[in-house]
Amino acid sequence: MQIRALALAVAIVCWATPGSAQTPAKWVSYNAAAKTVTFTLEAGAPGSNGPFNFDGYTNGGATLVVPPQSTVVINFINHDGTPHSAELIPDQDPMPNAGGDPAIPGAYTKDVTQGLPQGGTDVMRFTAPSSGSYRIFCGVPGHGLSGMWIRLKVDPAAKSANLVTG
Numbered sequence: 001m002q003i004r005a006l007a008l009a010v011a012i013v014c015w016a017t018p019g020s021a022q023t024p025a026k027w028v029s030y031n032a033a034a035k036t037v038t039f040t041l042e043a044g045a046p047g048s049n050g051p052f053n054f055d056g057y058t059n060g061g062a063t064l065v066v067p068p069q070s071t072v073v074i075n076f077i078n079h080d081g082t083p084h085s086a087e088l089i090p091d092q093d094p095m096p097n098a099g100g101d102p103a104i105p106g107a108y109t110k111d112v113t114q115g116l117p118q119g120g121t122d123v124m125r126f127t128a129p130s131s132g133s134y135r136i137f138c139g140v141p142g143h144g145l146s147g148m149w150i151r152l153k154v155d156p157a158a159k160s161a162n163l164v165t166g
């Protein structure tokens with residue numbers, strides 16, 4: 001009986017660890033010399049509340065803050081069985097149902113409305129303007145509206161890149 005209780009406790013700890021161990025530093029890095037932001041964007045990141053998330057965040061719950069005029073490289077991967085994509089759109093309501101033209105040239109994955117299959121990857125690469133607020137949303141119809149989006153902010157005062165949560 002004691003062993004069974006211990007096994008259960010270990011199982012609970014192991015189950016809880018992947019989510020709580022994910023820190024924002026895992027997702028973003030900044031090369032000051034090259035003025036380049038590198039961001040990992042995982043659609044359907046495991047260990048979080050449902051698969052319709054980016055890096056475990058939904059409904060604007062995380063903001064990628066980048067310096068003005070920086071080069072932004074976003075490495076996208078879809079972990080989920082449902083196809084997903086990513087596109088930069090203006091930070092305004094109403095949010096579109098599906099992907100269209102990106103807010104900044106180059107700021108979208110391939111197959112924006114169709115989505116990339118499980119394991120699919122693509123790289124978004126664009127230059128940040130001097131300032132502005134945007135959303136990174138999934139362009140597959142209905143996904144953004146169901147909460148599959150986070151924020152990107154070009155902060156004129158930013159000297160580095162950060163993922164701000166909460």
Ligand SMILES: [Cu+2]
Nearest residue numbers: 084138140143
């Ligand atoms: Cu999606």
